Amino acid sequence: MSSKPRILVLGAGYAGMMTTKRLTQQLKPEEADIILVNKHNYHYQTTWLHEVAAGTIDPNRARIMISDVIDTKRVQIVYDSVTEIKPQEQRVMMENGELGYDYLVISLGFETATFGIPGIAEHAWTIENIENSKAIYEHMESQFIRYASGEDDDEKLLNILIGGSGFTGIEFVAEVIEKVPELCRKYEISEEKVRVLNVEAAPTILPGFDEELVEYAKSRLENRGVEFRIGTKIQECTPDSFIVGEDKEEIKAGTVVWTGGVQANSIVGEAGFELTKGKVNAREDLRAPGFDNVFVIGDCSWVWDYENDKPYPVNAQSAIQEAGTCASNLKALLHGENTSRFVFDNKGVVASLGKGDAIGNILDDKKLYGKTARAMKNVIDNRYLFLVGGPKLILKKGKVRFF
Incomplete structure (x- = not known):
């Protein structure tokens, strides 16, 4: 020994x-x-899981084999x-x-973290790891398949309901609204039948961000079809809905995802x-x-x-x-x-709003919007890949296309 x-x-x-x-x-x-x-025998990019959950990147893109980046001659790895x-x-x-x-x-x-909201742990999907995130997208797509096949003609199947408007919630919403047109084309469903709803108890989305950046993010997402219910407390989660507000309104959806805290x-x-x-x-x-x-x-x-x-x-x-x-x-x-x-x-923080869009505060609170912020987001992601695996990992997994 x-x-x-x-x-x-x-x-x-x-x-x-x-x-x-x-x-x-x-x-x-x-x-x-x-x-x-x-x-597991792999490490995954937690900050990319929302993309896996929305189906905008392949799960393997977010996964890095530990033995590829950790020297196994120096480190004993126990799975x-x-x-x-x-x-x-x-x-x-x-x-x-x-x-x-x-x-x-x-x-x-x-x-x-469920914050004691009844039904969240039992019924809502959560973005926690590769497998959970992959399952969210598979479930979301299955609802489109059910509707398109005529198995169930209730349009509420196509509703995608997200609880929480923090960093993960908003980035996930942005990826979902990016994916919806693709799913609609694939299954010949009118985009007008799909609703993407985001519910948040706080009076604003993205707490901690500058007010101008928050307004930019909210308006950009609303213009692409996202419906926000801000200042609306989730009272309960059922298998296919959130019960919200003092009047206990029920918002039905085929896919219910909780991103409210950890x-x-x-x-x-x-x-x-x-x-x-x-x-x-x-x-x-x-x-x-x-x-x-x-x-x-x-x-x-x-x-x-x-x-x-x-x-x-x-x-x-x-x-x-x-x-x-x-x-x-x-x-x-x-x-x-x-x-x-x-x-x-x-060094600042950048939140993605989809492929060619983002907001950010960097270096002495300099504000970034749009494609410039998106390019910075990709630089941040690639920097971590470089730190853990060097240039080869960037070439293999990196986000080299900025727009």
Whole structure:
């Protein structure tokens, strides 16, 4: 058995993949054993799942084989599902075994947050992973097939109902409205019979974006046929509808999708880590409160921005940056040095509105619209591919066509 310290990374999302990658770059082989545990043998682009769910990209486009980008000579990869974390014992239980560790990185990703809305968990589709997203599109297309074949002549089958107008919800809405004309041509259905509806309890879509950008996004999507119900609370979800508002109006649809929020993987809370709104409040250096050898990063944690008295954003950009700090701090601990605090460098954010359209705030709040913003969105996506897999991965998976 190796006498080297064992670093165990749980989850191969953005945070886990980049932490593993950085560890192989910063540590010599003799300094530590690195183990990456992931349910599947692939990593997927979480920020592309809305496109898979709308059927505008092939699922394999969003999938990257872990062994293609992680050096298996440096990292032991275990394909298994984590079932329990025992931080007091420094052990992780899996479906097919268990692993001990000296240092643990928890990056297990997110689960859907239902906010207590009855029926969401049971009846709504959710954009959580490749398989879920693929199933959403297959279900949506099956409703068009049912209608076109005469199996069911209820036009409400063609309605596509999306709950939540945050980042994922709006990007999904944009891809759906892009796909609808193609489905209508394929199954000889009039586009006028299809409704794409987005329901949001908040008074605006895309919270956190500049008001002008929000208005641009909303008007562009409305012009393409999206119907918004803003400031409308979802009271209940049924197998084929949302019950909304104080008057409990029922909005029927053949496809009902919930994109309203996420929380940390439930395993994290079950391990005894204290949660705030579904996530661990990580310390400044990304370690879990009360555990000097456990890091919690990505969708599993909040990291506090003390200057602005609020958490840093939880997104792919922050997860990638947290990975760099996490790897550096693990190296510091191995060498008996002080860890560093995580500081988020906000390079801006861009939201896609379909193939040739987007909005964004970048670098000192510069506003981007339309094709310029779309080109920047593709640059951001390609930059991650470069970081994790170099130029070859960009050529294989990248979004090289900007418009």
